[in-house]
Amino acid sequence: MAMPFLDLRHFLEYLDTRGELLRINKPVDVKYEIAAYIRKTCDTGGPALLFEKVKGFDCPVVGGVFATRKRVLDCLGMSEADYALKFHDALNSLVSPRLVNSAPCKEVIYKGDEVDLRKLPVPIFSEKDSGPFITLGIVRSQDVTTGRKNTAIYRMEIKGKNRLGILSQDLFLQLQRAEAKNEALPVVITIGTGPVIPIASQWKAPFGIDELELAGALQGKPVETVRAESVDLDFPASAEIVIEGSVLPHQREVEGPFGEVSGYYTPASPKPVIEVVAITHRKTPLFQVALTGKPPTENHFIKQIPLEATFYWELRNRFPGVKAVHFPTSGAVGYLAIIAMQKNHEYEARNLIATMFGSLRNKFIIVVDEDVNIRDIDEVLWAVSTRCRPAEDVILFPRLSGSALDPSAQEPGASTGLGIDATRPRKEAFPDVVRIPGEDQVTLDVPARGGDTK
Ligand SMILES: Cc1cc2nc3c(=O)[nH]c(=O)nc-3n(C[C@H](O)[C@H](O)[C@H](O)COP(=O)(O)O)c2cc1C
Ligand SMILES: [Mn+2]
Structure with a gap:
């Protein structure tokens, strides 16, 4: 081990x-x-x-x-x-x-x-x-x-x-x-x-x-x-x-x-x-020394694992359905949080967003269902694009205390929280995700070409 x-x-x-x-x-x-x-x-x-x-x-x-x-x-x-x-x-x-x-x-x-x-x-x-x-x-x-x-x-x-x-x-x-x-x-x-x-x-x-x-x-x-x-x-x-x-x-x-x-x-x-x-x-x-600057730098990687893990721990105490937390480097590890959860109540993702607004990592929060790979930004944006109704599922919370370093803040340390609930409704029927039986079993063995040593 x-x-x-x-x-x-x-x-x-x-x-x-x-x-x-x-x-x-x-x-x-x-x-x-x-x-x-x-x-x-x-x-x-x-x-x-x-x-x-x-x-x-x-x-x-x-x-x-x-x-x-x-x-x-x-x-x-x-x-x-x-x-x-x-x-x-x-x-x-x-x-x-x-x-x-x-x-x-x-x-x-x-x-x-x-x-x-x-x-x-x-x-x-x-x-x-x-x-x-x-x-x-x-x-x-x-x-x-x-x-x-x-x-x-x-x-x-x-x-x-x-x-x-x-x-x-x-x-x-x-x-x-x-x-x-x-x-x-x-x-x-x-x-x-x-x-x-x-x-x-x-x-x-x-x-x-x-x-x-x-x-x-x-x-x-x-x-x-x-x-x-x-x-x-x-x-x-x-x-x-x-x-x-x-x-x-x-x-x-x-x-x-x-x-x-x-x-x-x-x-x-x-x-x-x-x-x-x-x-x-x-x-x-x-x-x-550690480099700090435009992501990704060491500063971001030093923070990423402990932030994901400590938020996971904190959120799990209130929301047992939380499955994973990701702070992408593109969000400077702090301005964008992506959370996968299995909802136990219809509107629980919104409670989770409200809890995140209460933290200092409150600028952009995206909540997705547990079937979404939150480390894959394309998959996250697919969930946002297909499971979120902007008029109901996007929540804005102006004037929060947030990151002291956000260059877009209206005043230093001020933040507006934006939450996106990209989870499917539990009660209404929602179409199934398209799948092909056996798709996971296929491997494409490309024959080695001459001169290849691998
Ligand atoms: C390489 C690196 C440099 C950092 N520089 C600072 C800094 O200059 N000022 C600051 O407040 N936090 C900085 N941080 C973040 C803090 O160390 C981090 O937010 C920590 O949790 C703050 O601890 P505290 O809550 O006990 O103050 C840095 C983090 C890393 C990884
Ligand atoms: Mn401390």
Whole structure:
């Protein structure tokens, strides 16, 4: 049985044995060149990329690890057939992290004046980005009032030797609570952790629930954490590189623009600032990056499996007929949800749509019957075209709170929900789908031609 990988290096070794790790020996530039390579591998379903020589830096860069949906499943030790149920079980039995005493990411320690973020090979990704961004930093923080921890990926712009800008969600709520007490918010940023951790961090867990507990459950083993050097926090011990510091209270500095997950730039705007007080790393660390931009990118594939699985779990609790959930990359993994369900009541698909309007993934929701393959957009559009009566089955819900990054939003973070019920009515007779007896048994064995070796 496939096992989840607990460490990035082991996963890279595994990819190597499968011909899915390309070592790039030619010196590459952090400005655009690394991103261009990852763009190519995302567009072609290509290998993970190890940039062995980065111009001006000692530290190699790894990117494209999550450039395909299949690799995300592989690092979890899961398959298309079992991931939804495995997440379902994990979400029902979270596993707390386990503190250990030491970790290789403490082999080299820089503190105070020795700290210099500019020594890290942080790429500049897209043409109009305002500077280098850490795109695969796992940010861990703790609420000052409840003591509850949070783990998520947030983009961070390098703003000097010890300053970072940050765009965040739950962490921003924690910051506001710290600011109410005029306190800074300590954070630890880890780069190059075991691959299950970035995936688990995409669960939009209720505020106050630590996403590392899902990582532990998915791994079937607690995530090992170690104490930070300079702040009172623990963080994943598997990290390659660790950045410790605090979000400064009541300080905002302009951050951005940045080429985002929607496929468009988000404009510059004032954002919170992290002051870095320590950097630690392994003796020969790897700097891991993830491409963000027009779909499909790593950003989309990192989110896709955990979003589908966590929504499946949540929706199943209310609607036992839900069979599968898909967030296509064309919808930037969040703006378009397709759900297959077996209705137990005539209008249940509409209740399901109403529930989705209540989530943050509420822009376009298509509900189809369980006979439709929701991973096949053509089949979904066939169901919409033939099973939906627009006047009755299309539901608009204006002025919802939604994605902060949707370029079409009338105001930032505002959304109009559109639900399409493309399920057949239960009570009325609906024509049968055309089928030919024996169609599944036919195989077309095209005779091999001369010269073909396969
Ligand atoms: C590569 C990558 C980059 C991301 N960058 C950001 C970001 O800059 N800001 C943000 O709020 N969310 C970002 N996300 C999404 C969050 O990590 C995700 O929504 C997470 O569930 C938020 O956790 P939270 O609810 O604890 O804040 C990113 C996701 C990925 C995969
Ligand atoms: Mn959270």
